[in-house]
Amino acid sequence: MKPLTRIALVSATALAAAVPALAVTGEEVLQNACAACHVKHEDGSWERIDAARKTPEGWDMTVTRMMRNHGVALEPEERSAIVRYLSDTRGLSLAETEGRRYILEREPVAFDEGPDVQMTQTCGRCHSYARVALQRRTAEDWTHLVNFHLGQFPTLEYQALARDRDWWGIAQAEIMPFLAKTYPLGEPVGPFAGDASGRYVLAGRQPGRGDYTGALVVTRAGEDYQVTMQLDFADGSESYSGSGRILGEGEWRATLTDGKTQIRQVFAFRDGRFDGRWYHADSDVIGGRLAAVRPDAAPQVLAAQPARLKIGAPTEIRVAGAGLSDALTLPEGVTGRVQSVKDGVAVLELTAAGAAGPVSVQLGGQAVELVAYDRPDRISISPEMAMARIGGNGGPIPKAPAQFEALGWLDGADGKPATEDDIPLGAFPAAWAVDNFDEEAIAMQDAKYSGSIDDTGLFMPADAGPNPERPRQTNNAGNLKVIATVTEGDQPLSAEAHLYATVQRFVDAPIR
Ligand code: HEC
Ligand code: HEC
Numbered sequence: 001m002k003p004l005t006r007i008a009l010v011s012a013t014a015l016a017a018a019v020p021a022l023a024v025t026g027e028e029v030l031q032n033a034c035a036a037c038h039v040k041h042e043d044g045s046w047e048r049i050d051a052a053r054k055t056p057e058g059w060d061m062t063v064t065r066m067m068r069n070h071g072v073a074l075e076p077e078e079r080s081a082i083v084r085y086l087s088d089t090r091g092l093s094l095a096e097t098e099g100r101r102y103i104l105e106r107e108p109v110a111f112d113e114g115p116d117v118q119m120t121q122t123c124g125r126c127h128s129y130a131r132v133a134l135q136r137r138t139a140e141d142w143t144h145l146v147n148f149h150l151g152q153f154p155t156l157e158y159q160a161l162a163r164d165r166d167w168w169g170i171a172q173a174e175i176m177p178f179l180a181k182t183y184p185l186g187e188p189v190g191p192f193a194g195d196a197s198g199r200y201v202l203a204g205r206q207p208g209r210g211d212y213t214g215a216l217v218v219t220r221a222g223e224d225y226q227v228t229m230q231l232d233f234a235d236g237s238e239s240y241s242g243s244g245r246i247l248g249e250g251e252w253r254a255t256l257t258d259g260k261t262q263i264r265q266v267f268a269f270r271d272g273r274f275d276g277r278w279y280h281a282d283s284d285v286i287g288g289r290l291a292a293v294r295p296d297a298a299p300q301v302l303a304a305q306p307a308r309l310k311i312g313a314p315t316e317i318r319v320a321g322a323g324l325s326d327a328l329t330l331p332e333g334v335t336g337r338v339q340s341v342k343d344g345v346a347v348l349e350l351t352a353a354g355a356a357g358p359v360s361v362q363l364g365g366q367a368v369e370l371v372a373y374d375r376p377d378r379i380s381i382s383p384e385m386a387m388a389r390i391g392g393n394g395g396p397i398p399k400a401p402a403q404f405e406a407l408g409w410l411d412g413a414d415g416k417p418a419t420e421d422d423i424p425l426g427a428f429p430a431a432w433a434v435d436n437f438d439e440e441a442i443a444m445q446d447a448k449y450s451g452s453i454d455d456t457g458l459f460m461p462a463d464a465g466p467n468p469e470r471p472r473q474t475n476n477a478g479n480l481k482v483i484a485t486v487t488e489g490d491q492p493l494s495a496e497a498h499l500y501a502t503v504q505r506f507v508d509a510p511i512r
Contacts, residue, residue: 026085029078037070049086051141053188055097055134056087056247057104057510069152084247088191091248092134094268096186103130103511104251105266105277106284108402110385110500115182121161122175131511132179139180146171146179189249195220196246196269201344202229203303203320204290207382207405207427208456210234211305213320213345216274216292218244227254229265229278231288252276263287272297285401295344299323301366308408308425309334309352309359309372317370319346325364334359334372356410358423371423375489376408378417379428381482381497386459388451388501390476393463397504404457404497406430406484430484432457437479437498444471446478450501453482461501477502 030046039047054062060083066072067079074082102109114120114129123132137145150156150168157167200216212231219226221243228241240263244254252267252274264284267276272294279287291302301321309315314336324346326338333354339347346363352372359370382405389400405427412421432453436442449470451461462476470476482497505512 024078024081026081026088029074029082029085033072033074033078033082034066048141048144050090051138051144051185053090053092053136053185054086055092055104055511056083056251056253058131058134059083059086059090060510084245087247087251090188091191091251092136093189093249094251094270096136097134097268100130100133101266101268101276103128103134105289106279106287106512107277108285108383108386110383110387118170118174119178122167122170125161126159127509128512133183134511136183136185137179138185139176141185142179142183143176146176191248192246192250192269196225196252198294200274200292200294201302201320201322202231202274202290202292203305203318204288205303205305205427206231206233206286206288208403208458209288210427211303211318212288212290213303213305213318215343216290225254227256227265229256255281267292282398283401285403293322293344295322297322299364299366301363301368304368304370306426307370309350309370311352311354311356311372311374314349314351317348317350317368319348319363319368320344321346321366323364323366327362327364329362331359331361334361338363371410371425373408373410373425375491376425376428376486376493377411378409379406379430379484379486379493379495380409381405381484381495382407383497385498386482386500388459388461388499389504390451390461390464390501391504393465395464395504397464397506399461399464400505401461402459402499404432404453404459404482404484406457406486406495408486408488408493428486428488430457430486431455433483433485434459434480434499435483437481441479444474444478446480446501449476450478450480451476457484459499459501464504475503 038049063079063083067074112124112128112130114124120129123129156162196218197220198218202216203213205211210233212233214230214232217228224243224245227244230237230239238258240256240258242254242256244252246252246269250269252269254265256263262281263278264281265278267274274292277287277289293300299322301319303320305318322344324341326341328338334350334352336348336350339349352359354372356373359372361368361370386402388402391397391399408425408428410423411417412423414421432455434447434453436447449462449467451459453459465475466473467476478501480499480501482499483494485492485494
């Protein structure tokens with residue numbers, strides 16, 4: 001068996017086109033490395049392997065287990081070839097991944113709910129429920145999977161949320177039929193057959209840093225693509241380059257660098273448009289979402305930045321999209337002009353004089369939705385609950401920070417906060433602080449020991465390991481509240497969120 005560190009290293013690169021061109025095909029790997037244990041039936045189908053469909057990350061995890069637990073020895077290029085082949089021939093459609101893509105995008109999410117409490121407690125406790133919902137299997141193969149869990153993790157029945165109930169009984173009587181009915185094998189989707197090459201205009205935002213427009217340039221290179229991504233923030237530009245590939249129907253995975261920081265892109269490519277998230281490879285909390293289209297795509301607005309107009313003051317607004325024109329039609333109470341339209345970005349300067357509320361501006365035939373405001377009625381913090389993880393301090397696992405932003409709101413027509421008709425104003429700069437969450441946290445002085453938050457809303461947890469200054473030399477984990485204060489106008493507005501600074505994630509799979 002290969003040492004774990006070696007496999008973990010390979011894991012990070014298997015999807016990201018960081019391995020050399022394929023000297024071997026996926027079919028050859030199946031024949032050479034898998035056939036030893038998996039029978040090929042007379043109809044050409046492979047035992048177990050043809051009974052499931054998964055995302056690229058899902059296939060990568062299974063292949064990793066074949067290597068780690070069952071001693072399958074694969075070179076990096078063989079592993080890359082088999083994951084690509086399985087993703088292309090036994091993948092999910094993008095539609096089937098909807099609502100659960102955040103787990104592939106490594107969007108920080110504290111809790112991942114299943115369809116009901118029973119499913120969450122049975123199958124969404126050790127790992128995300130998305131790991132389950134992003135697979136399709138025959139009824140028989142779902143049964144194999146649940147059996148495999150108990151065989152592989154015999155202590156499962158003694159763990160919390162399992163020892164207080166008949167886990168195995170529930171799994172057999174209720175969970176297996178539910179899985180077979182809800183996530184049946186269905187039909188595989190064909191692999192992407194087109195060419196994604198082109199220059200795309202992009203727009204998005206990085207929490208804690210701000211909005212960006214920019215360009216994504218994709219160029220075919222054999223079976224893969226070369227890619228560059230330029231992000232134009234208000235305070236400067238960043239440019240990354242690297243290589244990517246499309247797996248299955250449209251799963252774009254790429255690894256890029258600016259020479260210092262390695263980043264990954266996890267996008268869906270559909271109808272000529274990319275949607276997804278990029279993040280720092282060594283700290284996936286740091287990143288941003290984006291959408292990108294070719295300028296010749298069907299007319300569409302990707303984003304207006306900012307999407308709000310402070311009443312009485314001119315605001316410069318960048319609108320990114322396809323088919324943008326400089327013909328501006330303004331509603332009553334709004335004045336302004338188009339300053340420029342170039343490379344899929346229109347720059348407008350607008351002033352609202354009227355009342356607070358939604359403002360719809362027409363650019364050519366397209367609506368750009370904005371909000372006029374004087375000051376937010378309230379603010380909230382996103383996310384409302386987060387987890388950061390202590391780390392570093394000479395250990396192998398780096399600290400995992402948490403990123404917060406302060407969002408402004410108008411109360412809407414009913415004048416009441418936190419109701420359906422509230423109007424989002426987007427992120428505002430804020431002053432940030434952390435404090436002890438409860439009595440226990442006060443007694444343990446968590447706010448003193450567990451880490452600190454900077455003026456961008458980034459909480460950096462403290463060092464891992466025992467702390468001789470704390471009672472019983474405990475570690476620096478803590479239970480905190482996060483407080484944001486936004487000052488727009490004379491009355492400061494504040495909001496609170498909940499933050500667990502917890503322990504390291506010792507096993508970090510591609511699908512958490
Ligand atoms: C040394 C024997 C062995 C080899 C070689 C082997 N497997 Fe497996 N495979 C197993 C065993 C045992 C299981 C059932 C336990 C498990 O799921 O880990 C399994 C299960 C599977 C499953 C079902 C798991 C699930 O939950 O979806 C898939 C798919 C699979 N293998 C794919 C492969 C592929 C692809 C290869 C070649 C790269 C391969 N296996 C090579 C032994 C092997
Ligand atoms: C005791 C903790 C635990 C519980 C409870 C649990 N899982 Fe898992 N599950 C794991 C671990 C660990 C893995 C990763 C196995 C590996 O590949 O090393 C896994 C892997 C998986 C996979 C991916 C397997 C593959 O190769 O594609 C699926 C799907 C899955 N679990 C579904 C479920 C379902 C459905 C349930 C509820 C019946 C469940 N899990 C409950 C720990 C758990």
